Amino acid sequence: MANLTIKDIAKLCGVGTSTVSRAMNDDPGINSETKERILKVVKEFHYVPNNSARNLKVSETNTVGVLVKGRNNSFFQGMYTFIEQELQKIGYDFILKEISYDDNNTMQAVEMVKEQRLKGMIFLGGMIEDLDKIRQHIDIPYVFCTVAVDYNATDCNLVAIDDEKESYRIVDYLIKNGHRKIAIIAGQKGDFAVGRLRLKGYKLALEANGIEYNPGLVAYQRDDLPDYSSANGYAVMKDLLASGEEFTAVFAVSDLTAFGAYKAIYDAGKKIPDDYSVVGFDGIEMTKYMYPALTSVRQPVEEMIMCAVELLAKAINGEDTGRQIFFAGELLEQDSVKDITH
Amino acid sequence: MANLTIKDIAKLCGVGTSTVSRAMNDDPGINSETKERILKVVKEFHYVPNNSARNLKVSETNTVGVLVKGRNNSFFQGMYTFIEQELQKIGYDFILKEISYDDNNTMQAVEMVKEQRLKGMIFLGGMIEDLDKIRQHIDIPYVFCTVAVDYNATDCNLVAIDDEKESYRIVDYLIKNGHRKIAIIAGQKGDFAVGRLRLKGYKLALEANGIEYNPGLVAYQRDDLPDYSSANGYAVMKDLLASGEEFTAVFAVSDLTAFGAYKAIYDAGKKIPDDYSVVGFDGIEMTKYMYPALTSVRQPVEEMIMCAVELLAKAINGEDTGRQIFFAGELLEQDSVKDITH
DSSP, X not given: OOOOOHHHHHHHHTSOHHHHHHHHTTOTTSOXXXXXXHHHHHHHTTOOOOHHHHTTOOOOOOEEEEEEESSSOHHHHHHHHHHHHHHHHTTOEEEEEEEOTTSOHHHHHHXXXXXXXXXXXXXXXXXXXXXXXXXXHOOSOEEEESOBOXXXXXXXXXXXXXXXXXXXXXXXXXXXXXXXSEEEEEEETTOOSHHHHHHHHHHHHHHHTTOOOOGGGEEXXXXXXXXXOHHHHHHHHHHHHHTOOOOSEEEESSHHHHHHHHHHHHHTTOOTTTTOEEEXXXXXXXXXXXXXXXXXXXXXXXXXXXXXXXXXXXXXXXXXXXXXEEEOOEEEOOSSOOOOOO | OOOOOHHHXXXXXXXXXXXXXXXXXTOTTSOHHHHHHHHHHHHHTTOOOOHHHHTTOOOOOOEEEEEEESSSOHHHHHHHHHHHHHHHHTTOXXXXXXXXXXXXXXXXXXXXXXXXXXXXXXXXXXXXXXXXXXXXXXXXXXXXXXXXOOXXXXXXXXXXXXXXXXXXXXXXXXXXXXXXXXXXXXXXXXXXXXXXXXXXXXXXXXXXXXXOOOGGGEEEEOTTSOTTOHHHHHHHHHHHHHTOOOOSEEEESSHHHHHHHHHHHHHTTOOTTTTOEXXXXXXXXXXXXXXXXXXXXXXXXHHHHHHHHHHHHHHHTTSOOOOEEEEOOEEEOOSSOOOOOO
């Protein structure tokens, strides 16, 4: 950022501040040679006129921070283009920061805000445990999007799907297709974010259909592999297949995890969906090209991003805050589930 | 950016500038109540002391722009974490901009530099046709990484693999495995960036092995689908299979394209590698979980990014410019090629 004032520019050019101002405003009353000389200096020193500085207000960047809990995650990565497009419409750029599941997003957010003079923040993924700290330390507008947060915190902007309900939906779909021995590739054991909600939806769907919950069919992702990754889905599915537990279907809590699970099933010489039906979660683009195409719950990512950016823009303009908007997921019926009702 | 000076802060607090300075430097000689009051104002107005402002120098942001030619491309997306890590080591953040293959990266870069006061730029992907315009309009240090650019432009920092040579390598590998009827899923017809180089490597490998070039086996990606995407690989492979041309192997110029091609082959009721051997390019993580795991050429992404950031840091420090560094690719032998020599 430049701390140059119009006075500095005037001093450098050997003219008065009003001349600098006229040069920059393309005032016809100024000698063209002088104008050119001034504009060269303006350019060289990246000077940007800042009217509000006179009123002792801080001039504003047009940058929004996007803090993503999860590295190399196709689900979030598929969002960046939309985020960019939507922010561009309202004149903003963004700075992206992907952090790992172990990082504390509150601390990272505080740091980003401090360093970057951001206009606003969008949080993607993970959960917010210490909402009070965020309230206390982050004094710019922010929106949580696909973040697990205390849903009673009605002073926060939140855009999400109901993870519990959507998990219920897809597990119920498996049951309607005749499956009763259904395994789940859950989040890591310490996942109190969406992993916990999706596991809960799974349990509720079993319960509602009179199926006893079998802890032996819950495969938590490993702590030593990236969360929600294909690597984790592969490793965990391999162990599950070797465990001797019987099951006809698997619910993987993300599409990428399901992608890894496919590979483990094929490696074991089994077929999808003939031997095992598999469903995922998120509904990302690549599910179409998996073989067979993965049945999943699609999150309406475009709409969610549009909504998050709109809420952020309103908050930046001081218009509105504290909206909690839940989008419905969509059952993406593809080819990975076998109907075994007959 | 703040245009507040220490004088403004002093005025706001009703103290002298030296008191503000002492408060900020945690000088023990200042009354703790005064200090607290000053620091509150400093925080409130995001004031950052800027010594160089006094010397009429522009203070510097710690932001590097990363301009990516290609949206939602896993190859580039897999790089962002490394870019972030490497930049962080030298104290920089980055602003990411993904543009489509139709966008002109020179114009986009000029705009980014103008708006963001960047300290440097990293270009990823695509090609630079108008290097002179970049030289003329971008007055901050920049590095081309995995970009097709005039390799004789020795005043530019460039980090790349030799796309022609690496394509040659993998097509030659197919030939060594007994394949002589080898199709290629090439870039779009207008792709004069890496797509052109990879097609050239394919032709050279055929020629060196005495195999006649058959234009009927060249499937250009479609212009109406995203370049290097699974959707494009799927569509093009489908047409190729329906064309009646005979072939035993396919070289897809990116792993994602190969992922789509797999699906088209399976949809046709064929097997990989029994009916068709398939190879890709890039060597991204997901190739491991494809079934069968995709044989590819791995680009040493981590090393390339480390190198690009190092070159950029040197250029920012005025130490060095104009290095052109080529990394060797690595043949990633996995399970998608059948040896048909016997």
